[in-house]
Amino acid sequence: ARSYNITLLPGDGIGPEVVAVAKDVLSLAGALEGVELRFQEKLMGGSALDATGVPLPDETLAAARDSDAVLLGAIGGYKWDNNEKHLKPETGLLQLRAGLRVFANLRPAAVLLQLVDASTLKKEVAEGVDIMVVRELTGGIYFGKPRGFGTNDNGEETGFNTEVYAASEIDRIARVAFEVARKRRGKLCSVDKANVLEASMLWRRRVTALASEFADIELSHMYVDNAAMQLVRNPKQFDTIVTNNIFGDILSDEASMITGSIGMLPSASVGESGPGLFEPIHGSAPDIAGQDKANPLATILSAAMLLRYGLGEENAAKRIEAAVTETLNQGFRTGDIYSPGTTLVGCKRMGEEVLKTV
Amino acid sequence: ARSYNITLLPGDGIGPEVVAVAKDVLSLAGALEGVELRFQEKLMGGSALDATGVPLPDETLAAARDSDAVLLGAIGGYKWDNNEKHLKPETGLLQLRAGLRVFANLRPAAVLLQLVDASTLKKEVAEGVDIMVVRELTGGIYFGKPRGFGTNDNGEETGFNTEVYAASEIDRIARVAFEVARKRRGKLCSVDKANVLEASMLWRRRVTALASEFADIELSHMYVDNAAMQLVRNPKQFDTIVTNNIFGDILSDEASMITGSIGMLPSASVGESGPGLFEPIHGSAPDIAGQDKANPLATILSAAMLLRYGLGEENAAKRIEAAVTETLNQGFRTGDIYSPGTTLVGCKRMGEEVLKTV
Numbered sequence: 001a002r003s004y005n006i007t008l009l010p011g012d013g014i015g016p017e018v019v020a021v022a023k024d025v026l027s028l029a030g031a032l033e034g035v036e037l038r039f040q041e042k043l044m045g046g047s048a049l050d051a052t053g054v055p056l057p058d059e060t061l062a063a064a065r066d067s068d069a070v071l072l073g074a075i076g077g078y079k080w081d082n083n084e085k086h087l088k089p090e091t092g093l094l095q096l097r098a099g100l101r102v103f104a105n106l107r108p109a110a111v112l113l114q115l116v117d118a119s120t121l122k123k124e125v126a127e128g129v130d131i132m133v134v135r136e137l138t139g140g141i142y143f144g145k146p147r148g149f150g151t152n153d154n155g156e157e158t159g160f161n162t163e164v165y166a167a168s169e170i171d172r173i174a175r176v177a178f179e180v181a182r183k184r185r186g187k188l189c190s191v192d193k194a195n196v197l198e199a200s201m202l203w204r205r206r207v208t209a210l211a212s213e214f215a216d217i218e219l220s221h222m223y224v225d226n227a228a229m230q231l232v233r234n235p236k237q238f239d240t241i242v243t244n245n246i247f248g249d250i251l252s253d254e255a256s257m258i259t260g261s262i263g264m265l266p267s268a269s270v271g272e273s274g275p276g277l278f279e280p281i282h283g284s285a286p287d288i289a290g291q292d293k294a295n296p297l298a299t300i301l302s303a304a305m306l307l308r309y310g311l312g313e314e315n316a317a318k319r320i321e322a323a324v325t326e327t328l329n330q331g332f333r334t335g336d337i338y339s340p341g342t343t344l345v346g347c348k349r350m351g352e353e354v355l356k357t358v
Numbered sequence: 359a360r361s362y363n364i365t366l367l368p369g370d371g372i373g374p375e376v377v378a379v380a381k382d383v384l385s386l387a388g389a390l391e392g393v394e395l396r397f398q399e400k401l402m403g404g405s406a407l408d409a410t411g412v413p414l415p416d417e418t419l420a421a422a423r424d425s426d427a428v429l430l431g432a433i434g435g436y437k438w439d440n441n442e443k444h445l446k447p448e449t450g451l452l453q454l455r456a457g458l459r460v461f462a463n464l465r466p467a468a469v470l471l472q473l474v475d476a477s478t479l480k481k482e483v484a485e486g487v488d489i490m491v492v493r494e495l496t497g498g499i500y501f502g503k504p505r506g507f508g509t510n511d512n513g514e515e516t517g518f519n520t521e522v523y524a525a526s527e528i529d530r531i532a533r534v535a536f537e538v539a540r541k542r543r544g545k546l547c548s549v550d551k552a553n554v555l556e557a558s559m560l561w562r563r564r565v566t567a568l569a570s571e572f573a574d575i576e577l578s579h580m581y582v583d584n585a586a587m588q589l590v591r592n593p594k595q596f597d598t599i600v601t602n603n604i605f606g607d608i609l610s611d612e613a614s615m616i617t618g619s620i621g622m623l624p625s626a627s628v629g630e631s632g633p634g635l636f637e638p639i640h641g642s643a644p645d646i647a648g649q650d651k652a653n654p655l656a657t658i659l660s661a662a663m664l665l666r667y668g669l670g671e672e673n674a675a676k677r678i679e680a681a682v683t684e685t686l687n688q689g690f691r692t693g694d695i696y697s698p699g700t701t702l703v704g705c706k707r708m709g710e711e712v713l714k715t716v
C-alpha cells in the first residue's frame with residue numbers, strides 16, 4: 001500500500017476542532033483507496049508561542065519539511081494581536097510558507113448550488129461562479145527587502161517595505177497558473193497595477209511572454225482596482241486569476257466572500273518539490289472556539305486538496321469531495337451556512353455525516 | 359460677487375462630454391448663489407500626449423496651480439495603453455496629484471434609493487450603504503523610492519517599488535479622515551496590513567495615537583483582506599474608511615461597485631492649501647466616447663464637491679445635489695443606470711434636465 005506522512009498543525013481557536021474532524025475523513029478516504037496515512041501533530045501559531053515562545057518552533061518546521069504534506073487548521077487570536085512582529089502567530093505562518101518554499105497558493109472560490117442563497121450577491125450574479133485564484137505566496141511585499149522603520153530627511157519616523165519580483169519568480173507562478181487554467185476552462189486573467197508600479201510592469205511583461213507556450217489558454221490582463229470591481233459586478237467573467245502576494249491576499253478574500261460561505265473554502269500552497277501546505281481560508285474564530293460550532297468542511301476540502309495536489313491521490317480526493325456534496329445534499333449545515341429547512345449540526349456531527357458518505 | 363477661477367481638464371474619451379455638461383451646471387448653480395465662475399480649459403492625459411508629447415504639459419500644471427479649483431473629466435484609452443511609463447496618461451494624473459499636493463482623496467460610495475436595484479448585491483444588503491473612503495493620494499507605493507528595474511544576485515531582471523510612509527504623512531491624512539467622520543456618523547475604520555507590513559504598523563500606531571484628539575469618533579482597525587471581504591458581506595457596517603494609496607485604490611473601487619452605479623460617483627482630492635482636484639471616479643470609456651451616451655452625473659456631483667470642498671460654497675453645492683436627486687426622481691436615466699419604467703436619455707439631455715431643476 002502507498003503510505004505517506006502527514007504533519008498536522010491544528011493551531012489556534014477552532015483549528016484543533018476542524019483538524020481533528022478532517023484527520024478522520026482523510027484517514028478513511030485514504031484507507032478506502034488503499035492509501036495509508038500516518039499523522040504527527042506539531043505546535044504552530046499562538047499555541048506554539050504560549051508553549052515555546054516562538055510562533056514556528058524549529059521542530060515544527062523540520063517535521064513539516066520531512067513529511068509528505070502538511071494540514072494546517074488556523075492561527076491567531078486576540079491574545080497575541082498586539083505582540084511584536086517576530087512574536088505574532090502570522091509571522092510563524094509566513095515563516096512556514098517560506099520554509100516550505102510553497103510559492104503557489106491555489107484558492108478556489110466556487111458558489112455551491114446548495115448554498116447560493118448564502119451569497120450577499122443576487123442569485124443571478126452568484127449562481128455558477130467558479131473562480132480559482134492563484135496567488136504568489138513567497139515573494140513580493142510580504143518578504144521584500146529592505147523593510148523596517150527609519151528616519152527621513154526631516155527627522156521623522158518612517159515605515160517601509162519593498163515590493164519586488166524577479167523574472168523567475170513571476171515565471172514559475174505564471175506557469176502554475178497557466179497549467180491550472182488548462183485543467184479548468186482555459187481562461188487566465190493576470191491582475192497587476194502595471195499602469196503605476198514597475199514590479200507590475202515586469203509581471204505583465206513576463207506573463208505575456210509566457211503566453212506563447214500556452215497558446216490554448218486565453219490570457220487577459222486587468223488592473224487590480226478594476227478586478228476588485230469586476231468581482232462584485234460580474235464574478236462569472238473569471239475562470240483562473242493569477243496575481244502577486246498582496247493583491248492575491250485581497251482579491252482571494254473578496255472572491256471567497258462572494259461565494260457567501262467562507263466556512264467551505266479550502267486552499268493549497270505548493271512549491272516546486274517538497275511537501276505542500278493545505279489549510280482552510282477562514283481564520284481561527286476565537287469567539288466560537290471550543291464550542292463545537294465551527295464548520296469543518298473547509299478543512300475537509302483542504303484535505304481533499306492535500307490528496308490531489310500534495311500526494312497525487314486523485315481518487316481519494318474525489319471521494320472526499322463527493323462526500324461533502326452528498327452531506328450538503330442531505331441537508332446538514334453548521335451555523336454559518338444554516339438556512340431554514342436544513343438540519344443544524346455542530347462540527348463533530350458534520351464530520352460524522354461526511355464520514356458516513358465517504 | 360465672489361468670483362473664482364476654475365481649470366477644466368476634459369481629458370480623453372467621454373471626458374470632454376461630461377465636463378461640458380458639468381461646466382454648465384456649475385455656472386448656473388454658482389450664478390444663482392451669487393458666485394461668478396471663470397473657466398479655462400487645458401490639455402491633459404492622452405489628448406495632451408497627442409498634442410504636446412507629454413501627458414501633463416507644464417502649462418496645464420501651472421494653470422491648475424494658479425486657479426481656485428480643478429475639474430477633471432477622465433483620462434486614458436487603448437491608444438496609449440502600451441506607452442512607456444513616462445508617456446502614459448496615468449503618469450500625467452499622478453504628476454498632477456503630486457504637483458497640486460492633494461494628499462487626501464475623498465470617495466463617497468452611497469447607494470441611492472432610486473438606484474438600489476443597480477447594485478449586484480441583494481437589496482437588503484445594499485440598501486442604505488453610505489461609505490466615505492478617505493484615501494492617501496500622494497504617498498505610499500505610488501511614489502516611494504527606490505523604484506525601477508534592476509538585476510538580482512542571480513543576474514535576473516527584477517522590478518521593484520517602495521511602500522513608505524512618514525509619520526506626518528499618516529497624521530495629516532488621518533486628521534482629514536477623523537474630521538470627515540465627525541461630519542458623518544462618527545465612525546472611522548482604518549485599514550492596513552499591520553500583521554505583515556512595517557509601513558502598516560507605523561500607520562496603525564500613528565492613527566491610534568491621534569484617536570485621543572478625536573475622542574468623539576469611534577475608531578476601529580481592519581486588515582485590508584478582511585475589509586475587502588466585509589465590503590461584500592455587510593457594507594453597512596462602514597461609515598468612513600481611511601487607508602493608504604494602493605489599498606484605497608482597490609477598496610474605493612470595490613465600494614463604488616457595490617453601489618452598482620459608478621456612473622454616479624464623484625471624488626474630491628484636497629491638500630493643505632491650494633486648489634483641489636475634482637473628478638468622477640469612472641474612466642474615460644473610449645468605447646462610448648462621442649456618442650452622447652455617457653452619464654454626466656458623476657462629473658456634475660464632482661462639481662458639487664468642488665463647490666463644497668474646493669470653494670466653501672455649500673449652498674451652491676447643495677443646489678446641484680438636490681437637482682441631481684430631483685432629476686433622478688423625475689425618472690431620467692442614462693443607459694448605464696436605465697431600468698424599465700424610467701426615461702432613457704443621453705448625456706446632453708441629462709445635463710439639460712439637471713439644469714432645469716438647479
Ligand SMILES: CC(C)[C@H](C(=O)O)[C@@H](O)C(=O)O
Pocket residue numbers: 090093094249553554583
Ligand atoms: C494571516 C496573514 C499573514 C495571511 C496573509 O496575509 O497571507 C492571511 O491573510 C492569508 O491570506 O493567509
Ligand SMILES: CC(C)[C@H](C(=O)O)[C@@H](O)C(=O)O
Pocket residue numbers: 195196225448451452607
Ligand atoms: C489611473 C490610475 C493611475 C488611478 C490610480 O491608481 O490612482 C486610478 O485608478 C484612480 O483610482 O484614480
